[in-house]
Structures are given as structure tokens and as C-alpha cells.
Amino acid sequence: MENAPLSHLEQRLIAHLQVIYPTLDNKVLSEKCLATFHLDPATESPQPHKNLWDQSDIMLITYADTLRRKDEAPLETLHQFVKSKLSDCISAVHLLPFFPYSSDDGFSVMDYTTVNPSCGKWDHVANLSKDFKVMGDLVINHCSSRSLWFENFKAGVHPGADFFYEADPSADLSAVVRPRTSPLLREVQTKNGEKHVWCTFSHDQVDLNFEKPEVLLEFLRIIHLYLEKGIRWFRLDAVAFLWKIPGTNCINLPQTHEMIRLLRLMIEHYAPESVIITETNIPNQENLTYFGNANEAHLIYNFSLPPLLINSLVTGNGSHLKQWLMSMPPAQQGTTYLNFLASHDGIGLRPTEGLLSEWELETLINTMKRFGGKISSRTTPEGEAKPYEINISLWNALSGSAQHGPDQWQFARFLCAAGVMMALEGVPAFYIHSLFGTENDLDRVNNTGHFRSINRHIWDMEDLEHALNTPTHHQKVFQSVTKLTQIRRAQPAFHPNATQYILHMGENLFAFWRQSLDRRQSLFAVYNMTDQPQSFNLSELNLIATDDWTDLVSEQVYEDHLGKVTLMPYQFVWLANKRGRVKSIS
Template sequence: MENASLSFLEQRLIAHLQVIYPNLDTINLAQRCLAAFHLDPKTESPPPNSNIWDQSDIMLITYADSLRDQDEAPLETLHKFVKSKLSESISAVHLLPFFPYSSDDGFSVMDYTTVNPSCGNWDHVSNLAQDFKVMGDLVINHCSSRSLWFENYKAGVHPGANFFYEADPNSDLSAVVRPRTSPLLREVQTANGEKHVWCTFSHDQVDLNFEQPEVLLEILGIIRLYLEKGIRWFRLDAVAFLWKVPGTSSINLPQTHEIIRLLRLMIEHYAPDSVIITETNIPNQENLTYFGNGNEAHLIYNFSLPPLLINSLVTGNSSHLKQWLMSMPPAQQGTTYLNFVASHDGIGLRPTEGLLSEWELETLINTMKRFGGKISSRTTLEGVAKPYEINISLWNAMAGTAHQGPDQWQFARFFSAAGVMMALEGVPAIYIHSLFGTENDLERVDNTGHYRSINRHIWEMDELNHELESPTHHKKVFESISKLAKIRRAQPAFHPNATQYTLHMGEHLFAFWRQSLDRKQSLFAIYNMTDQPQDFNLFELNLIATDEWVDLISDTVYEDHLSKAVLMPYQFVWLTNRSGANR
């Protein structure tokens, strides 16, 4: 085939493949990729730099079986709950891995093409996708050691014979960045003799070898299946570790970025309304590179937000949070941030590198341990175990302060954290247990032996319904967060790409200004980060004198623009001039 006869899509695909596989026939490989994706080479490109989201987009993060009801598939139970209780509060559901798995609560996938029968089936996923945007996980760095692929690898048959990354244990692996303390290589007996396979996370999670184009082709077929089932948002799990080169850090390598660009090219040509999100729990400056040139991730996780926000709320000092926010570049059109405070994983500590001092980090860790948290570690390049993440429920993390311990302001602190997350530039993502104020599940930790289980509780619907109908903190949290989400969704100033400007109001107040894309709505988000009342002068905000200014949270109208405003402990205001048209 002559290059002159290639479509624009084929030319772009070949350009990516030439970077990843410089020694292969990339024209032929491009045809195989398109065939695996069932994609017409003449498919037109989607409009560039399009914002496929607005202020109404709020995501719920949940396992397929976080909610269980007797004699009902958990996916059906989940669908019923979000449709009946959250249709006005959220627009998207992130379904954490819902496939057959062998460990790590789904992230050790045994079969990418099948829904775990204990959760439901593909019809349940597709039905959910008819009512909400659904984000699925692409766990493509590794798969289960009990998968058919790995069994085939050991037997030397296809598919799987060459799917896993092998390394010589005598090679220089000292520079490899590790997120865990387990040995990097696992010894395996195969039909071709003893081999050592690469395991970034655990010995049950064996890393796939993308140096083999057959692996890429298999993954493309899996992605196409997800698209056919209605999934449109894709989370690239642990993608920073995708490409390995002994003698290097084997993280954030150029080939990894090129594969992301290729996947985005294919996915957005199949479905222009699709979104790619990279899950890269790494230092902030490295994380930002996954936007590429607007051609990699549509969204990146704001991994620095959870530890810095929690640190501010337990110390009463917002300085580091403010400095980080000022350093964050505005996302260009067609990209934005995914903001979260809690998730199925712990509170990552690597994103605090260069932002918190060792003393401050130690204080945060000790405070979280005091509130029932656990600490997971990783192995540094020097071979030293170092804290990697804090495992704790957000409700317990907000129990008190670093100086005084537990106090009476737990709910106010918790609600303030949600208020920050929902107001910042980007799309907010609420973990299902932050929706209910679920406590640390220490019994689950004991049963599984894994610290992350502390924040992976499974609610029985009878028990949850009882809690939500009784005067409990679960009811208060659910109703308050649901209402807050509804308010957020009505504000054009909270569009994920609306202007954001950090305000300087001292270390005890955290504040920023948002302005809608059409410049009609201004909104000042101001938070008291302490357990003492704090005041500020309204005239410092330069409120437009001809507008009526109202706090969307309390409905308080501020008529005197020269007066002082007082915020009680952990209280916050969303002060806007556009309330009347948006309530």
C-alpha cells in the first residue's frame, strides 16, 4: 500500500506505531489495529479541543457490589439506587473493575471480557449506561496470574505465550520506581524453562509486555467491547508503569505516552463523546505531563488535592494547599482535572513530594493513625520502605485536628472538604463511602489482610436504608452532599473550564474566584479551615455594586458590600451574583 493512498486516520495511527514499534511493518500493523477496533479507516476526526463536559458533570466512584440486596445482582441494586436517589446529583458512575479477579478487589483481572457473575452481567452495565455516563477501568499494566493468558504463557501457547514482560534478575533494576515493597520479579516455571516475570504491584499481578504488538491488539479488542456495551469514559489504571526498560526508572517512559495517544486516537474516532482519564499517582509535575499536547488524557486525577486538603483541615493552615493551587496551570480547552478527596485507594503521599516537608508529612501520618488509619509503604531506590499512602475513610480522617485530636467539628470539616472538591476547576468525583460518611471498616481489614479494605465497605441495602431514614450522621452526610451537588450543577461558574483565580486571605481562609465562560456569573468560594471563627472584609472581594450577592449554601444575602463576614468553624460560602436564575 502506497502512503498516498492512506487515510488521515491511518497516517496518524502509523505515526504513533512507528514511535512504539520502529522495527516493525507499521502499515500492516495499523490495518490490524483498525480491524481489531472495527474502525473504518475513512472515519472523520472529531472536533479538536472540545469540552465534552460541563458544570452538571459529577461522578460517583463505586464498586459494582458496594451495595447489596438480597436475591438481586449488585449491579442492578446500584442502578436502582443511583437512579432513584442520585439522578439530580450525579451524571456519571465510575464502575471500579467488575470482572472476574483473583486479588486486589478487582484490579487483578482474570478475564477482561466477562462481568463477574457475582455482580451481574453486561446487560446490567449497558442498562446503567443508558441513564448515566459510565467510566470503566482499563487495567492494562498487568493482569492476574490466574488468568487464561498467564496459564497459556506458562504452557507456551497463544494467546498469552509472549504477553508478559520477562527480565533477567542479574540486570540492573536499581532505578526502577516501585509503588510496593514486594520483590519486582517473580520466578515462574514455564514450558520454556525458568523465567522471571515483572510484577510492579504484586506477584498475583503480572505485567503485560506491550513490546509485543499482539498485546496491543488484544487490548484494542477489549476496549471495542467496552464501547459496544455503552462505556464512554475510560480510566487507564496505573498507566505510568506501562513500558519497561531495565536500567531506567520504567515509569513515565516516552513509549507509555505514545500508547496513550494511540488509544485516544482510536477511542475518540469510534465514539467522539468518549473521555480518557489517566490514573498516575505520582508527583504533581510528572502527573501534569499526561495531558500531553492536548492529545493524551482528557482528564488527569488531581492526586495532590486529597493529602493537601486533608492536611489543611486538620492543621488549620491552608498555605500549602493555596501554593499548590496557584502552581496548577489552567487546563486548556478539551482537557480538565478530575477532583477527588477519597477513593477506593488510600490517600497517596507521593503527590506531596516537594509540597509538604518531612515533618509536616509525619504529623499528617501520625494524625491519621490516631484516627484509626493504616499506612502502606513502598520501596525507594535506596531499598528503604517509605510511606506510600494513608488508608482511612474520609469520615474518620475528618475526626479532629492534629493538635487537639477528635472534636465536635467532624461533620463540618467533612462537608467543607466536599465543598472544596466541588468548587475547584475540573470535574468532581465522589467516592460512594464519602456519600454516606462510612466509617473505617477494620473488620474487613482483618478479614482480607489488606489495609485498603478499610475504605471498601460493602453496604447491605436493608442496613443502609435504615441508616438513611434514621437521625444518623449517614443521613446527614447523604442529604447534605446530595444537596450540595445539586447546587453545584446549576452554576455556570463551576464549568470545569471556567476561570479560576486563587485569593489571598491569610492562612486560615482558603479562597478562590470562579467566573463562567460567558463572564456573566462570578462566584467566590471561601472556606474557614480552622476550628475557630474567622472573618473577612467583603470589600476585599470587589463585589459588583449593582448586583445582588447571595451565599448559595445558606441563602444569606449580602446587601452591605463593605461589611465584615464571619465564618464559623469550617463553614464555607459560595458567594455569587447569579443565584436567582440558578436555584
């Protein structure tokens, strides 16, 4: 009896496996992959180049336990807060790692299959996924040295005996690119003698060895579990470092890209509405390669946006931001950018390479230090320590200017930054502390000894509720930012894939044009990036003469299409010819 012909899915899966594992029987391995993922080989392919998002999509980034209430699971506290306060403002929640961990606030995962009991249960995650899209972290490059897998590695038993990448300490590893200054290899005593395991990030985060197909199969089981629990958006953490070949830089290798294509193939066949986001904090041109040919990441992080936008707002010069955006390719249909200004990590500096001069970078770093920030470093292949990221809260980062230091324009500057991020091509994502204007948490830095803790404050719900219900800057930030999100979600011109065109209005004004996919709504976003009033003539914009134009932010109508507009420091306008209907805050 002849073998049945392979399905389209099987053919594609085998093709990916051939690139990654050229010496293996990949027909057998493909059968194992499909069985592990509970995926029928006859499953039809999802529609290509389909946008799985629209202008209503805004993401919240948060730890599962950022909000805490006495005698309540933090995941339940978070769900209640988001549902009651943000249901008209966001559509998706990125839950940073909520698993048992040993360090790095969750990114040293000990067990990928259970929820940290201090956060809650899988039921809490599943319930959240019924009200919002949930993005989970797939910490795929490494796991904890205190995990069962690593204990098994040391004992020489499965699963785990061959799960970790080993290297010869005498090998030339000088070309390896890393984001840390700690030694790359860690010496480990095992049942089978001394071994040296690869640690891209820390000695508690041991890199997994995807050269072993058993590691791939294990992660397919994990991804399937997450899908069953309602997670549909997947953040591939530190995925650029996944594949190692000594003698190379061990970053962005072809096998890494092929692995992402394989994971996407499996995930989108199982759940066609799923989305993959790659977390690759690397120079801009390298980051863009993770779109592939619209067959890798659906979304990539716009890592250059935070440092460039913050630099523009503290220097009063938007030239570098404008030049960078002019060079960015419009994302293909079915792909887009994830725009953010702050996250649980710091403000990455590698994405500024080739965009800011050494002098400009030094000025930015010194300004952030002046505002209470800390600087984390990495080791270059030459063995030199180099600034890697700025650790600071967004509220403090925008507290003043590089020229004059802290000033009275902190709130206006902060809101301007949010206004830029929400209007650009892509899906905007707010770190939860950027909704509250949370300040630098220096006590937490002192307690943990880690600079990143400065922007990982834990809010007691009674304190937060008091801050949001009394005249504080927290209340002002929350009310103003959430109002902007509601305006944004109603405008077709803010669809993540709507046309974007950067305008030339000098270095003090930053401006661009967006047009809805159906070309009915045009919207001009113009921002004063300085601490001085700035004026422009409406004749500089291509306003359609037959339409009425309204600033969606202030609701001012501009009848004179040739008139002059004066923007106060850090003020901005969203001038639109049509207005989407905004829901009232519940």
C-alpha cells in the same frame, strides 16, 4: 495500480506506531489495528479542544457490589439506588473493575471480557449506561497470574505465550520506581524452562508486555467490546508503569505517553464523545505531563488534592493548598482535572513530594493513625521502605485536628472538604462512601489482611436504607452533600474550565474566584479552615457594585458590599452575583 493515498487517520496511527514499534512494518500493523477496532480509515477526526463536560458533571466512584440486596444482582441494586436517589446529583458512574478476579478487589483481572457473575451481567452495565455516563477501568498494566493468558504463557501457547514482560534477575533494576515493597521479579516454571516475570504491584499481578503488538491488538479488542456495551469514559489504571526499559526508572517513559495517544486516537474516532482518564499516582509535575498537548488524557486525577486538603483541615492552615493551586496551570479547552478526596485506594503521599516538608508529612501521618488509619509503604530505588499512602475513610480522616484530636467539628469539617472539591476547576468525583460518611471498616481489614479494605465497606441495602432514613450522621452527610451537588450543578461559574483565581486572605481562610465561560456569573468561594470563628470584610473581594450577592449555601443576601462576614468553624460561603436554577431533589 498505485496504492491509494493514506487517510489522515491512517497517517496519524502509523506515526504513533513508528515511535512505539520502530522496527516493524507499521502500515500492516495499522491495518490490523483498524480492523481489530472495526474502524473505517476514512473516519473524520473529532473536533479538537472540545469540552465533553460542563458544570452538571459529577462522578460517583463505586465498586459494582458495594451495595447488596438479597437475591438481587449488585449491579441492579446499584442502578436502582443511583437512579432513585442520585439522578439529580451525579451524571457519571465510575464502575471499579467488575470482572472475574483473583485478588486486589478486582485489579487482578482474570478475564477482561466477562462480568463477574457475582456482580451481574453485561446487560446491567449497558442499562446503567442508558441513564448515566459509565466509566470503566482498563486495567492495562497487568493481569492476574490465574488468567488464561498466564496459563498459556506457562504452557507456551497463544494467546498469552509472549504477553508478559520477562527480565534477567542479574540485570541492574535498582532504578525501577514502584509503589510496593514486594520483590519485583517472580520466578515461574514454564514449559520452556524457568522464567522471571515482572510484577510492579504483586506477584498475582503480572505486567503485560506491550513491546509485543499482539498485546496492543488484544486490548483494542477489549476496548471495542467496552464501547459496544455503552462504556464511554475509560480509566487507564496504573498506566504510568506500562513500558519497561531495564536501566531506567521504568515509569512515565516516552513509549507510555505514545501508547496513550494511540489509544485516544482510536477511541475518539470510534466514539467522539468518549473520554480518557489516566490514573497516575505520582508527583504533581509528572502527573501534569499526561495531558500531553491536549492529545493524551482528557482528564487527569488531581492526586495532590486529597492529602493537601485533608492536611489543611486538620492543621487549620491552608497555605500549602493555596500555593499548590496557584502553581497549577489552567487546563486547556478539551482537558480538565478530576477532583476527588477519597477513593477505593488510600490517600496517596507521593503527590505531596515537594509540597509538604518531612515534618509536616510525619505530622499528617501520625494524625491519621490517631484517627484509626493505616500506612502502606513502597520501596525506594535505594531499597528503603517509605510511606506510600494513608488508608482511612474520609469520615474518620476528618474527625478532628492535629493539635487536639477528635472534636465536635467532624461533620462541619467533612462538609467543608466536599465544598472545596466541588467548587474547584475540574470535574468532582465522590467515592460512594463519602456520600454516606462510612467509617473505617476494621473488621474487613482483619478479614482480608489488606489495609485498603478499611475504606471498602460493603453495605447491606436494608442497613443503608435504615441509616439514611433515621437521624444518623449518615443521613446528615447524605442530605447535606447531595444538596450541595445540586447547587453546584446549576452554576455556570463551576464549569470545569471556568476561570479560577486564588485569593490571598491569610492562612486560616482559603478562597478563590470562579467566573463562567460567558463571564456573566462571578462566584467567590471562601472557607474557614479552622476550628475557630474567622472574619473577613467583603471589601477584600472584588464584588461588582451593581450586582446583588447571595451565598448559594445559606441563601443569605449580602446587600452591604463593605460589611464583615464571620464564618463559624469550617463554615464556607459561595457568594454569587447570579443564581443558577437548582432542581429539587426527586
